[in-house]
Each structure stands twice: as structure tokens, then as C-alpha cells.
Amino acid sequence: MRVLGFLLLAAATPAAAQTALPPAELANRQLSDPRREAQARALMEEIRCLVCAGQSIADSDADMAGDMRALVRERIAAGESPGKVRDWLIARYGDAVSYDPPWSWRSAPLWIAPLIVLAFGLWLARGLFRRRR
Incomplete structure (x- = not known):
């Protein structure tokens, strides 16, 4: 019986990873400045989705990846350098968030x-x- 309960819980985990909340404002919307959008896009390719693990946040459809894309775009739009944003993401989520860990x-x-x-x-x-x- 415990095994059945574990299997049901394991099967429900991916469904629990998604939320009914609307995506963050900048999750799927590009920045108006093409240079800053290019910087954000390049950085998003270097950051690993924590839910999917095999995809970058640029490629992932997970809610967490959308939130991370929005954070990257917000910080780049505010004038932060991609290096500082990357360092902030590593400090917040750990070395596993980067495809090139320090x-x-x-x-x-x-x-x-x-x-x-x-x-x-x-x-x-x-x-x-x-x-x-």
C-alpha cells in the first residue's frame, strides 16, 4: 500500500509544479530595447531551468522558468549587467542554475x-x- 501511495505522489509531482497564476509580465514579452533584449536572451540561454533541469530558461515552458525569464528581463531593463544578474541568480538559486558553474x-x-x-x-x-x- 505504501508503494502505491508513493507512486501516486510521484505521478502528481509534475502537475503540482505548475500553477494556475498568470505568467509574470515579462516572462514571454520582449524588452523594447533590442540591445538589452539580446543581452537578456543570451543570459537566459546560460541559465538552467530548475524544474526541467535539461533545458535553459529560454526554452522551458515551466512556470518557474517564466518567472526567472521575467527576473532576468526586469534586471537587464533596470540597467544591470548580465554578469551581475547571473551572479545574483547563482547566489539565489545555487551553482546548479548555471550551465557553467563557477x-x-x-x-x-x-x-x-x-x-x-x-x-x-x-x-x-x-x-x-x-x-x-
Whole structure:
């Protein structure tokens, strides 16, 4: 019975992620200044949707992504640089919001693990080629 309850709860989670509230004003409306809209658009491509995880907020239809698009456009329209807006989003939502997380001890495994795997692969290949000679 517990398993059935868990499955029902898991199935209802995506439906609970959406809201009946109307989207934020700037979620789907472009800025009037084309230069600032281009800056906002470029930044939205770099920010990960926290609901979809595999999409940027520019591509996602989730309510959360719409709210984040509106926040980006509001701050860019107010004159903030895209870098400051990006830093603010990272401070608010964490490193996971960025497709290019900044270097820190918490994100170090993300940066170091591929190098370790590559070094191990090279060591393994070297050993296999030596054995063939």
C-alpha cells in the first residue's frame, strides 16, 4: 500500500509544479530595447531551468522558468549587467542554475572528475598497448 501511495505522489509531482497564476509580465514579452533584449536572451540561454533541469530558461515552458525569464528581463531593463544578474541568480538559486558553474570547492568534483577519468583511460590504454608489443 505504501508503494502505491508513493507512486501516486510521484505521478502528481509534475502537475503540482505548475500553477494556475498568470505568467509574470515579462516572462514571454520582449524588452523594447533590442540591445538589452539580446543581452537578456543570451543570459537566459546560460541559465538552467530548475524544474526541467535539461533545458535553459529560454526554452522551458515551466512556470518557474517564466518567472526567472521575467527576473532576468526586469534586471537587464533596470540597467544591470548580465554578469551581475547571473551572479545574483547563482547566489539565489545555487551553482546548479548555471550551465557553467563557477570554480569552488563544492563544484571541484565536477571540474576534476573528467580529468581523472581521462588520466585513468590514458594509463589503461598505455598498459594495453605495452602488453601487445
